[in-house]
Amino acid sequence: MSDPTDFEDAELDMAAAMGMGQAPKQLNQAEIDRLLNVEEPAGDGRPAASAIERLVNSTAVNKDRLPMLDVIFDRMVRLLNTSLRQLTSSNVEASLVRVDWLRFSDFLATVELPALIGVARAEQWDNHLLVSMDSSLIYTMMDVLLGGRRSRPGRVEGRAYTSIERKLTERLTKVILQDLSQSFDPLAKVDFSFDRLETNPQFAAITRATNVTIRARIAIEVERRVGHAEVVIPYATLEPVRAKLVQMYMGEKFGRDVMWETHLKSELQRTRIDLVAVLHQIEAPLGEVLAWKPGTALKLKVSPDAPTVLMSGETPLFAGRMGQCNENVAVRIETDLDTKGELVDGLLSH
Template identity: 50%
Template sequence: MSDPEMGGVDGEDVHAVWESMLAAEADKTLNQSEIDQLLQFEEGEGRQPRSVIDQIVNSSFVNYDRLPMLDVIFDRLVRMMSSSFRNLTSGNVEVTGVVPAAVRFGDFLSSIPLPSLITVVKAEEWDSTLLLTVDSELIYSVVDILLGGRRSEPAPIDGRPYTVIERALAERIIKMVLRDLGTAFAPLTDVHFTAERIETNPQFATVTRSNNAAIAVTFNAQLDGRGGSISLLVPYAALEPVRNVLLQQFMGEKFGRDSMWENHLKSELRRTNVDLSAVLAQTTVDLADILAWKPGTQLTLDVRADARATLNCGHVAMFQGEMGQRNGRVAIRIESDLGTQDEVIHGLLQR
């Protein structure tokens, strides 16, 4: 029989149609190339093909610890670089810094605009290396200004190799920035940055693995209408010796200690009046005997007449001395210090 709604197709034909549709759905399993195209992981020319799992693992997202002191250090570096460039060019200079970002080392190298001078910097005290990059725009701008081209248009970037004069002036800028960078770190730690070598090819400036996390910050300089940028890349492994210092919330933090308050407290404690009591002897008496005391009762102390007395501050014994008379009054000459001053000060602070 045929169903009018099916257009004259009998039951066997309907069953065959459903089987063919289910088979077509089963054949829609994506292969590796289709998954790569779906996630926009296309293979470029000259690159080795990588699987989707490798692409996800090596993605550009980097999870990193927050280091508040780095923002303070980079702010100091911006002010110092502005002053240094102003002294170098004798003109109006404005240096601004971009918010530090966490990147992978390989991604930073691939994003360097060419041609640029890439300096491999050695941090002596940290026993580690970092990168400092100066782009061509800044190099050409400084060369034009220092050689008298203050009002000319910025030179076009043609990709040619740097001349001897341009490279010498660029090295002067690099040394100046490294000196300012060491000064910016000075309030936290003593470190000296020196330039090991200068490269123009990013492949020769590799100082760590491409997947390792690093902190990248860019400083933009405006020199009399011209501009350029300096980029600094610091691997996280390089900051490990000073990581505890960089985790501070503000400069000079000492985990709750305040030297000014300590000095003020010491000066006030020295002017504080305390009561001293001279103890000749001590004995133990039952409470029943104390209740039976009457006027004229004698209390025998197991101590000799020439025994030394003890000076107590509260319940803390501080000094021992010999009793005597001076100007008609009972006096004690201190002969030994029991060394309990710290215990007395601790008791005063707890009140």
């Protein structure tokens, strides 16, 4: 943690330099890191990140922007408990470890080799996602499904996965995808279809290395042996349902009040408007219209019993016959032009 006096010392040095007519002091990298409070100790033999590196890496999207995503992953884990118990006929406990927001290149760097990464496709969203499993989970599921030993499996180094292990991993991946699809059902209908298995993380690239992804890490315990599975979804894949994922709770509405709309619509229906009875409309050249004078006769090709259209502004509402009622000119409505709804909706939109 940086000392608050560092800020005061830096300000005093700069003020003194400016007051004496000298050039401002240039801060070195260590002083910049201390002022920005981004200095961190080195670990695992790696040097501490500089201030500029930390600022660049801080552009990742905050997970709080999609609060419904945590609800979806929690629901998927509950469904996995039931699905995996039916698959293995054993006591299986799945739990959500954490949900991380990271760049796709950072995820690829954390994949341990040998690896099996399932590539899936979101049909309705026309995009992809990944399901990755570590070797502990793969070997554990192999032993449970094929009736092998119940002890903790030893670590196998440098051996590629067999066809049987690949088939069982594909089957487990489809179970995870099916439960993930059911978890999205309350928000949006989407089908996650299995595409292929990749052993090289570089061949499982479904987005740019710098793009933001969401990684859900799930711990699966079978027969007191624990393995991990990861569901990696690019942020662009969730773009079609982002408006629903930003909700704080299911069914939340933004910028809309149904009760107020109903009240406004009822009040508009009681509002008085001006109607114009149009007997006939003709089109004439502008030069002819400018030549009209008082007494000019216009020939309308319309019969006396032709229908009259009642209009509100540019919207036609009714059609009827022109007549007389109690010494007043009247129009008897005979046809509803089914445009009243458009008139009300147009008023509501404004």
